[in-house]
Amino acid sequence: MRSIIFCKRTIKELLRDPLSYIFCLGFPIVMLIIMSVVNNSIPAEAHMDIFQIQNLAPGIAVFGLTFVMLFACLQVSKDRTTAFLTRLYASPMRPVDFIAGYTLPLLIIAVLQAVINFVTSFVIGLISGYTFQLFHVLLCLVALLPTALLFIAFGLFAGSLLNDKAAPGICSLLITAACILGGIWMDVDSIGGILKTVCQVLPFYHGVQAARMAMQGEYSQLGKPFFIILIYALVIYTFAVLAFQKKMRSDLK
Amino acid sequence: MSEYALEVRALKKTFGSKVAVGGVSLTVEKGILFSLLGVNGAGKTTMIRMLNGLSKPTEGQAFVMGHSVAQELSQIKQLSNISPQETAVAPNLSVWENLEFMADIYGMNREKSRKRVQEVLDQFALHEVEQQRAGTLSGGWQRRLSIAMALITNPEILYLDEPTLGLDVLARKELWRTIEDLKGKITIVLTTHYMEEAERLSDQVAVMVAGEIKACGTVHELYTITGKKTLEDAFVAIAEGEVSI
Ligand SMILES: Nc1ncnc2c1ncn2[C@@H]1O[C@H](COP(=O)(O)OP(=O)(O)OP(=O)(O)O)[C@@H](O)[C@H]1O
Numbered sequence: 001m002r003s004i005i006f007c008k009r010t011i012k013e014l015l016r017d018p019l020s021y022i023f024c025l026g027f028p029i030v031m032l033i034i035m036s037v038v039n040n041s042i043p044a045e046a047h048m049d050i051f052q053i054q055n056l057a058p059g060i061a062v063f064g065l066t067f068v069m070l071f072a073c074l075q076v077s078k079d080r081t082t083a084f085l086t087r088l089y090a091s092p093m094r095p096v097d098f099i100a101g102y103t104l105p106l107l108i109i110a111v112l113q114a115v116i117n118f119v120t121s122f123v124i125g126l127i128s129g130y131t132f133q134l135f136h137v138l139l140c141l142v143a144l145l146p147t148a149l150l151f152i153a154f155g156l157f158a159g160s161l162l163n164d165k166a167a168p169g170i171c172s173l174l175i176t177a178a179c180i181l182g183g184i185w186m187d188v189d190s191i192g193g194i195l196k197t198v199c200q201v202l203p204f205y206h207g208v209q210a211a212r213m214a215m216q217g218e219y220s221q222l223g224k225p226f227f228i229i230l231i232y233a234l235v236i237y238t239f240a241v242l243a244f245q246k247k248m249r250s251d252l253k
Numbered sequence: 254m255s256e257y258a259l260e261v262r263a264l265k266k267t268f269g270s271k272v273a274v275g276g277v278s279l280t281v282e283k284g285i286l287f288s289l290l291g292v293n294g295a296g297k298t299t300m301i302r303m304l305n306g307l308s309k310p311t312e313g314q315a316f317v318m319g320h321s322v323a324q325e326l327s328q329i330k331q332l333s334n335i336s337p338q339e340t341a342v343a344p345n346l347s348v349w350e351n352l353e354f355m356a357d358i359y360g361m362n363r364e365k366s367r368k369r370v371q372e373v374l375d376q377f378a379l380h381e382v383e384q385q386r387a388g389t390l391s392g393g394w395q396r397r398l399s400i401a402m403a404l405i406t407n408p409e410i411l412y413l414d415e416p417t418l419g420l421d422v423l424a425r426k427e428l429w430r431t432i433e434d435l436k437g438k439i440t441i442v443l444t445t446h447y448m449e450e451a452e453r454l455s456d457q458v459a460v461m462v463a464g465e466i467k468a469c470g471t472v473h474e475l476y477t478i479t480g481k482k483t484l485e486d487a488f489v490a491i492a493e494g495e496v497s498i
């Protein structure tokens with residue numbers, strides 16, 4: 001029950017911050033539109049298909065989730081620096097209430113963001129002559145959940161361990177890494193070599209792959225990246241929870 | 254049930270080699286207002302933090318309403334509340350939402366929490382700003398809200414760490430009246446640097462110097478011990494070690 005109450009307040013905090021709208025909603029949509037325009041000027045012979053709307057939409061969805069990480073991190077580090085958290089530490093709130101109270105609202109924002117992204121993509125698809133299938137879109141939403149959890153975990157991690165000055169810096173590093181090494185802005189598969197190996201070791205590429213395969217209804221190729229990203233997400237989330245609890249205990253020394 | 258609200262035995266807190274609280278023992282009876290006085294850095298906030306589970310004692314024991322701080326913190330948390338030295342409000346929530354949030358976190362049902370919000374809004378004259386976001390209130394108003402948030406949960410023991418810091422004269426007098434209304438009903442632990450405040454409100458006063466309690470008693474007992482006529486003079490005498498007790 002306390003986690004629900006804390007969820008409600010986190011949602012309010014997030015939704016009342018104008019930056020949420022700019023970064024979590026505005027920015028991905030702008031990128032979606034810009035990249036679609038860019039895609040229009042790429043000649044067909046170039047065989048650049050990552051900016052085609054059916055690939056772009058899932059890519060941007062993952063891009064958007066990186067900002068959810070930034071918000072997770074800012075919210076936690078901001079709360080930690082104010083006496084408000086002192087007051088909550090003195091209240092009957094348990095560590096699990098805090099963790100659920102941060103995670104659930106961010107997951108909701110992540111899903112909302114993806115839905116808005118797909119609606120926009122649908123409109124762009126109508127213009128450029130591509131029709132999304134509702135079932136694939138829904139499947140893609142599910143395929144994005146582990147990636148959302150992964151980024152929330154990174155955010156909790158950074159927010160627990162760093163102060164509100166250092167945390168955003170680390171997050172932007174992760175955002176850049178995720179975009180490049182996740183293959184959102186470039187075709188990792190056709191580059192190959194060491195770069196591809198690096199991408200495959202990190203989780204981001206698998207998250208993007210899972211989302212793209214789901215969106216294209218490639219069921220046979222969806223399973224592998226989905227499970228890889230799921231395992232990554234669960235492991236890193238576990239670490240994030242441990243880090244938060246450890247930090248809470250040391251704050252209470 | 255213990256007859257004391259607080260029972261503290263040889264409670265000690267060190268940070269590295271720094272002794273913040275050095276083996277304090279004291280008892281506080283239920284229903285009284287107990288003031289903890291002391292110069293900056295004397296260890297008042299650290300004492301309060303330990304009694305609320307915000308800081309782990311290095312040594313010693315403490316019992317709040319008969320519950321051990323070391324073993325029964327969850328019971329203690331449910332029946333106590335604190336207005337921290339620094340104002341503690343959620344900036345993006347309205348005054349109303351902040352109050353309701355606190356009531357809910359302490360497990361009040363919807364109906365009861367609404368009722369309590371109204372009562373506390375009345376008590377702290379916060380009605381005119383009830384829909385305003387807490388972060389946009391002036392410092393003094395935030396302070397009032399912060400205190401109201403401690404009171405809304407109907408604590409049996411309430412800690413007020415420098416509550417009147419930053420309040421204007423009227424708000425301070427108003428808070429004094431609110432505190433006086435609470436006297437006898439709940440136990441209050443107050444820290445303050447305003448001697449007239451302590452003089453007016455306290456049933457019992459303890460003077461902390463460098464982590465230790467140098468004197469403890471009613472205001473009049475402190476006059477007698479020090480041979481002074483005001484709490485301020487008595488405090489100075491004790492804090493500067495003029496009188497040894
Ligand atoms: N987390 C901490 N780490 C190291 N030292 C600390 C910590 N918290 C408190 N101290 C030290 O403990 C001592 C007592 O601090 P405390 O905050 O309890 O004083 P105080 O009586 O509340 O003072 P003030 O009137 O200024 O609020 C100080 O010397 C302070 O520097």
Ligand SMILES: [Mg+2]
Pocket residue numbers: 297298299338414
């Ligand atoms: Mg203090």
